[in-house]
Amino acid sequence: MRLIVSADTHLDSPIRSVALRNPALGDRLKQASRDTFRGIVDLAISESVVALVLAGDIFDNDFPDLKSRAFLVTQLARAASAGVPTVLIRGNHDALLDHNAHGALGPDIHLLHKGNPSVEIAGVAFHGLSFDSSHIADSLLPDYPAPIAGLTNVGLMHTSLGGSAGHDPYAPCAEQDLLAHGFDLWCLGHIHTPFERTSGPVLAVMPGIPQPRHFGERFGGCVAIVTLGDGPPVLERRSVGHLRFVEAELDLTDCADQSEVLQVIDNALKGAQDPVRDTAVRLRVLTARHTTDDLHALANELLESIDRVFIDKVKSFAPDKPTDDNADDLVRLMREELQEAGFQQANAQMLEELRIALPADIRDALSEDALDELLEDAIAEVSLSLHGMDAQ
Amino acid sequence: MRLNRLDLTRYGRFSDAQIVLPIPEDDTADVTVIYGLNEAGKSTAFTAYLELLFGMKTRDHPYEFRFKRSDLLVGAELDMPNRGRVVLQRNSKKTQSLLDDQGRPVEDTYLTAALQGLGRDDYVERFLLNGEGLRKGGARIAGAQGDLGQLLHAGVSGLTGMASTLDQMAARADRFHKKGGRGTDLKRAKDRLTEIGQELRATRLTPERERGLAAACDKATATFDAADCELGDARLREAASSAAQLWYDRSEDIRVIDADLLKLPDGPDLRKGSTEAIARLVATITEKTLRVSEADENITALAKDIADHPADDAAEAMAAELAQLDQLTIDGAPLMARAATAVSDLGKRIADRNTLREQIDQTLAGLSVADVPAASLVVGPEKLEDLAQAAQAVLTAQNAVETITEGVALAKEQRGEAPPEPQDLSHLQAAWDTWQTVADVTAQQNTVTTETARLATAVVVLPKVWAELVDAGLPARETLIDVARTMPSVAADLASAQTEHKKCDSAYRLAQSKRQADEAAPSAIDLATTAQARRLRDEKWVTHRGAMSAKTADEFEAAMHGDDDAHASFADGSEARVQLATAWRDEKAALVLRDKSQERFDRVTQHHSELATQSSALAKALGLAPDTSPAAFTDRYTALVQAAQTAAHLENVKAEFVVLSDHRSAADADLKTAAKLAGIEGADSDLASRVRAALTLQDSVRQTWAQWSRAKDAITDLEGKAAQAGSDKDTADHTFAAFIAALPLAGRTAQDLIAALPHLRNLHRLHSDHEKLVLRIEALEDAVALLSASAARITAMGGDVNDPEADPLAVIEKVRIRVARAASTTTRREEAQRRHTAETTARKAATDAVDVAQAELSDWFKDQGAEDLAATARVALLAKRDALRAARNAHDIARKAARGGAKAALFDEELALLPNTSRAAEVQQLMVDAQATRDLTFEMHHEAKRLYQEAFDAADRSELATEQATIREELRTGARQAAVLRLGVLAAKGALRRLASERRTTMLRDVEEAFVAITAPAWSSVDVWSQTEGEKLVGIQPDGTAVPVEMMSTGTMGQLYFALRIAGYRSFARDFGPLPMILDDIMETFDDERAKAALQLCSDIGRSGQAIIFTHHAHLVDLARDTIEGVNIVEMLR
DSSP, X not given: OEXXXXXXXXXXXXXXXXXXXXXXXXXXXXXXXXHHHHHHHHHHHHTTOSEEEEESOOBOOSSOOHHHXXXXXXXXXXXXXXXXXXXXXXXXXXXXXXXXXXXXXXXTEEEOBTTBOEEEETTEEEEEOOOSSSOOOSOSGGGSOOXXXXXXXXXXXXXXXXXXXXXXXXXXXXXXXXXXXXXXXXXXXXXXXXXXXXXXXXXXXEOOOSSOOSGGGTTOOEEEEEEOSSSSOEEEEEEOOXXXXXXXXXXXXXXXXHHHXXXXXHXXXXXXXXXXXXXXXXXXXXXXXXXXXXXXXXXXHXXXXXXXEEEEEEEEEOOOOSSOSTTOXXXXXXXXXXXXXXXXXXXXXXHHHHHHHSOGGGGGGGOGGGHHHHHHHHHHHHHHHHHHHHHO | OEEEEEEEEEETTEEEEEEEOOOOOTTSOOEEEEEEOTTSSHHHHHHHHHHHHHOOOSSSOTTOSSSOGGGOEEXXXXXXXXXXXEEEEEESOXXXXXXXXXXXXXXXXXXXXXXXXXXXXXXXXXXXEEHHHHHHHHHHHGGGTTBHHHHHHHHHHOOOXXXXXXXXXXXXXXXXXXXXXXXXXXXXXXHHXXXXXXXXXXXXXXXHHHHHHHHHHHXXXXXXXXXXXXXXXXXXXXXXXXXXXXXXXXXXXXXXXXXXXXXXXXXXXXXXXXXXXXXXXXXXXXXXXXXXXXXXXXXXXXXXXXXXXXXXXXXXXXXXXXXXXXXXXXXXXXXXXXXXHHHHHHHHHHHHHHHHHHHHHHHHHHTTOTTSOHHHHOOOHHHHHHHHHHHHHHHHHHHHHHHHHHHHHHHHHHHOSOOOOOOOOHHHHHHHHHHHHTSOOHHHHHHHHHHHHHHHHHHTTSOTTHHHHHHHOOOOHHHHHHHHHHHHHHHHHHHHHHHHHHHHHHHHHHHHHHHHHHHHOGGGOOHHHHHHHHHHHHHHHHHXXXXXXXXXXXXXXXXXXXXXXXXXXXXHTHHHHHHHHHHHXXXXXXXXXXXXXXXXXXXXXXXXXXXXXXXXXHHHHTTOOTTOOGGGHHHHHHHHHHXXXXXXXXXXXXXXXXXXXXXXXXXXXXXXXXXXXXXXXXXXXXXXXXXXXHHHHHHHHHHHHHHHHHHHHHHHHHHHHHHHHHHXXXXXXXXXXXXXXXXXXXXXXXXXXXXXXHHHHHHHHHHHHHHHHHHHHHHHHHHHHHHHHHHHHHHHHTTOOOOTTSOHHHHHHHHHHHHHHHHHHHHHHHHHHHHHHHHHHHHHHHHHHXXXXXXXXXXXXXXXXXXXXXXXXXXXXXXXXHHHHHHHHHHXXXXXXXXXXXXXXXXXXXXXXXXXXXXXXXXXXXXXXXXXXXXXXXXXXXXXXXXXXXXHTTTOOHHHHHHHHHHHHHHHHHHHHHHHHHHHHHHHHHHHHHHHHHHHHHHHHHHHHHHHHHHTTSXXXXXXXXXTTEEEEEEEOTTSOEEEGGGSOHHHHHHHHHXXXXXXXXXXXXXXXXXXXXXXXXTTTOOHHHHHHHHHHHHHHHHHSEEEEEEOOHHHHHHHXXXXXXOEEEEEOO
């Protein structure tokens, strides 16, 4: 008896990468979340699972768009007509699943919520509670039903658990409390990086986002297939994403000339190739001579002859000096300058001006947290540009 | 750190070479000049030094041509801080490439600490200065606009592109975002995001929008339903109108038909199909009557044909016998065919068999075995071939034994007696080879002569003192080109400035005259005069109002007139005053222009004068007249340089001639010693010829000895081959004997057997042919016998008498013809009989058909009138009557159906309106209008449904969402990069200010000292100006004129850059200790005075640390000796 567990599909949320400037990739991935969701339904049908489980954040938009709901209903109806029912709960992005406002989803599609927290399918009792508002500060676990004796009990919960970097705390819940509730399996959602927890025969699985939308979600791209039987649940993960994000670290410091530089970059890009899916590569390059723009141009030139690989971002780093950099006056003095109140004031003013000029939703790119990294990059940029200029 | 010695152990063309840089004595500068002509290996040595410090290139090494890369090895002795004197080596391995003097690996940190953590690039940037770097650096620091921080940084780091770097970084940041900028990446992206947002919002299917679309859909559906209903009503009206019209029209038609029917015969309607049936019956009667006549004629003719062809009773039995005969075979072939061949070929085959028997007997006789059965000597081709090979092998082996035995005897005879062995004269040969390479010094002597002539040609256009001019130092070529390029433009500027000044002065004087003329004009009364007149009038009025006397009245009147006149004059002179004001402005403007032109004229004059002075000095330095045009300077410079180079080359050639002569003397001595050892004595004068003769004789002896040795080896080889041939012959004899024993040919030799082989092959062929022919003759005789028996039997069947002598084939052929003819007659008779029967049957059928048709015809016309008409005419008339009746009935049915299909009330309304010619059009118009309304509402309904569906299906704008996400990601990246660039520029500028502040005291002093030393007397000091945008470095000339850096000439900026680098070196040495500074031909374009000054500065570097100067100019070496006390000179030879 098997289930497919997914969550955080974020339907109609586009992929966020400069790599999409490539027309071929852009065309292929403009409906990435929908294509991936279709693939999940196909997988559920081909694997003949008992049920497809969706643990919240099926939608992405803060505003309701019935097109997304229509797509979801169409796909889940397709699964239902093939004999695969769906059990799902609302996450913090799922206003479109409000059954009071928009009605039921259809036959064999079970939305669990406070008024209807459980459903039994083929000897498995599914229990779940949905988000009724966009934010829930308290744990939902005390409101979950008790396990039903004689059945396999599976819980669905959208939660940040004990907290996760990059994710706001939603319906927080201690892992040990969750695992001790009495259910055999917990299907979780909200955190986009997949992981699992076990306690004796109990398994809690966070399936992760099935289609990563940016480099920060690069560890996602899969769904969980859980086999329920006499023993503890058995977990298997399957890749479903159409695009993956990877990081490649390059060291150009030993390259004697341009041909060696090209060879190193070429090796890295070809090493990132995947036979069945597109790959967006983030290059982290150790170099004393090449700026980010130079490297970007070289990589793009090479990609003309490499299929299914694209550049997400390029970042260059100057190598660490073998000893302290006292001899490098400019770097030393720039570091001292960073400590000056006058510089910090000018810096803050400049950053604020730039930040204000940006659209509100991307101002976090210049947040206070990023300042130290920006300053280090600024010093490296001056050094690289200056050496590059004199090498001309 | 100091470099004491560089070891080029295996590197480039060097093998175990060393460059020693001795430690100077106390109080002398640590300067080493490494001198070598081009290709002497200076660059190789410099690269080796860098690779020792920082590791070797790991692939495609440029210096691996003599030694493989894996064998390359360099080393050095270094004085290192805290470690003392150490010897290190470097090989080309990727790891552990740094070794100590024992070849043991040493950590690289050993060196990096001494190098203060500098990488290879940093070291090269800071501690290498070459001519190109000096020129480029000079040009680039102009971009610093005198910024003190940037200049000092350039001096410290060797990096000169700071200004461009910061400008480019700022420009890149501005491209992304600039306050108020309209064409920035950010602005464009935000505009696009706004557009995308609007489009996405417009296509978003919110619940409200979905409800709106659904309501619109419902409303359109209701409207469409109403219109559809109206169309239905209109259609009913149209149907009723059409039905009424049809009722009216058909009723009229029925009335006309009733009148026509009264004129036609009465009777029931013809049955269905009666017209066609009657026509068919008439045709049948006609056709069948004709057929009866035709049958009677045919029956008579066929009866006669049957009587003319009676039957042959014996033919059938004969045909069966022939068929049986045709089935018989003999040896698999049909008997008939075989018998025909047998009769014609039998005699010939028997004759052939007899001939073959005779030939076999002759062959056996040829083999001398006439009494032996042929079959015992018949041997198959393969076995016969084996027998031939065995015989041939016996003969071949016999022949080989004989040939080799003869060869051994001949070789022994030709070898003869052993000659004497040659003597070892290798020493003499080596000495002779060396002597020959240096024997001829004429070519070098000719070169000296040629170069002497070239020098004479080169100096013919030069003054006699050209050598002194060169020794005194030539001006820099760039300076000459600069002056030559500048002089014409300055002269043109001077002429232009003079012309302009004259023009401006004239304009000023003209404006001044005009102003003075306008000022003197009476109409130029001003406002003050008017005010004065008004004030006087007011005073007089006050006085008159108090006194009211005639006098005061007159005075007031006079003042009043004066005031009126003043006002009138003021009013009249307003234009003149405007003109005067304009004249003042024009005069002032002309004065400003004149002053500016005067200033420009003075400045250009001064510049021209300075340039002329410089030109005179340059002409003098080049040995030209002081007033020589600068355009001629470069040619003279080139001639002087060429002469100097030719002279230097001549000296080199002479030196090489001396070296060659020395080598010749040494080779003479070596040859004499070697000759003595070889026993060659005698006078020196003909030693060479005696040595040559001895070596020639020795060559001849060596060749003879080698020839005899080769013959000896060949005889040994032949003797071995003879033994092998004997063994091969025994084997062949044995094999042949085994073959011959199986045949009745005992005692025959291999030679005999080879002679008998053609007979044996022929015997095999003849015997095989004879056997085949015997079998064939037997088969033919059997066939002829069988055929004769058959012929006798078949003759008896036909009732004829058999003739035993007759040809059986002819008899059988005759019977075949009889049988064929009887068969043909039978076939014709039977066909006539069959046709006779058929015709009789057909005649009876035709007679019966006519009778039946006549009966049916009577039945069709039963109870009908018009009996007097022929059947076809009668049925046509009755059919016309029936058609009228049917039409009437149809009209009646149609009008009733029309009335039944229409709504009764509407039908009655419409019928009441008839006849009416316009009614149909009116009803049609009603219908068209209703249809149009219905179509319109249908489209609206369809569109509303489409919009509703499209909102779900087609409104997905994921490409826009993708573009939106992409732009946001680009903005995120771009914003971050712009922030990095801005922060970088801010930090760098701050750092440069700090650098200026930190180093200005010590470095400025060093810069000034170096700059003045190298540029004296043109510059006396440097100064720093504090300006809003920061501190700026300026050069001070002896007259106190301050010149910003960016206003300096290219050459001066290069010299300033040199001074900055020297100051930077001193600064580094003060802070971290000295490192070797490499100066690679930086004085190539300096005149001697500046070169001396530069060398003096190098001497200063040598006092702070270690200076290593590479040059290929001999005169710089001399200058260095003169300028730097204790300088070390290392010469590298090619």
